[in-house]
Amino acid sequence: MKKWIKRILFTLLSIIFVLILLFVTIKPRAYYIINYAIGAQLQWFGYEEEGNEMIETSIKNLEKFSASQYHLVSIQNTKNGNFNKAIEYLDKASELEPKEVDGYYGWVLLYYYRDYEKALFHLNRYDSFTPDFDDYVGDDNILYAKALCYKEMGQYYKALELFNEAIESELKGHDESWISHQLYFQKGRTLHLLGEQNKAIEYYDNTIRLWGKSSEAFYYKGLAYIELNNAQAGYENLNKALVLIKKGYKTSDNYVALFDEVYQAEIEKTINEL
C-alpha cells in the first residue's frame, strides 16, 4: 500500500516539476499565447494595466506576433478606451496584413474613434484590393461606411454620391428588403443637412417603409416638416417618434452611439419647445 502511495506522490511531484520547468523556467510559445489570452481576459474585467502588461510581455517573447493576434489584442483596448494601445496594435496589424485588417480598421475608426480621415485611408485601401467587389466592413457595405465618413466631415455631395452607389450595390441581385433601413435614413439625413427637406422626407419615408418603428426617422421627418412650416405634420411625426422610443424602439448599439441616434429626452425637449 505504502509503495502505491509513494508512486502516486512521485508521479504528482514529477508533473508539478515538469509544469514549473515548462511554465516558469523554459516558458515555451504556448505559455505566452496563454499569457496574452489571460491578459485580454483581465482587461475584460477592467484590469487594464495588468492585462496590457501580460499582453506586452507575450508580444516581446513571441518571435512572430501575427497581424490577427495584434488585431485581437486591439479589440479589448478599443472597447475599454485605451486608444494608444489599440491604435498601436492596429497600426502594426495593418502594416503586416493590410488586406486582412484595413476593413475592420477603417470601420472601427469610423464608429469608435470618429476619425474620419484616417478611416477613409484604410477603407479606401481595403476597397482597392478588390476593385470589382463591394466589400462589407462590420455589418456595413463599404460604400455606406465611406459615405458616413464624408457626411460627418461635412462633404455632403460626396456622401450622397456614395450613399447612391451603396444603394445600387445593395440592390444588385436583391430586392429592397435586403437594404438596411439605416442606409435610407443616413441618405435622408444628408439631404436634410443640405436643406433639401422634401427629398429628405422621401428617404425618411423609405426608412419607415423598411422598419416602421424607426423613431429616428419619425423624429427627423417631424423636424423637416416643421422647417417646411407644416407644424401639424411635424408635431404628428414627433409624437410618433416619442411613442415609439418610449416603447424602446430605436436604432442603437451596445458599444457606441450611432450617428444621428435619437433619445427620449431629446424628442421631449423638441416637442416642449414647439
Add this chain to the structure above:
Amino acid sequence: MELCGLGILKPYYFTGLEYNGGMYAIKEKYINEYIPVKNGINSGIVKIRFDINCKGEAGNYEFETYNLKYEPTTLNDSIVNQTISIAKELDNWIPGTNDENENINSFKFIAIKISNGDIKEILPK
C-alpha cells in the same frame, strides 16, 4: 463609493449600464458647462474611466490624455480639470444588471475629443 458584493466589475456594454437620458444628456451637460480653452496644448482626447456600483453610484475616477494621433500626452490643465469635474457631476446612472436582473457593478469610460479647445465629440455612448 463602495463596490457591491465581492467588488467584481464588468464592462458597461455587457451589463447594459445606462445614463438616464443617454449620450444626449451627457452631451447636453458638457455643452452647458464646458468653457472652451484657447491656449496651451488644446487638441487631444481626455479619457475618463470610472466604476459604477450596483446602486448607480460612481467613483474610482482615473484619466489618460492622448493627442489626436492617440499618443499619450499632456493637455492644458483647464481642459483636463473641466472634463473630469463634469464627468464627476454625472449622477444619474442606471446600474447594469446580470442575467438574474440583479443590479451589479460596471466599469465605464467617457472619451472627450477636443480640437482647438472646443469639444468635438464625446464617445462611446
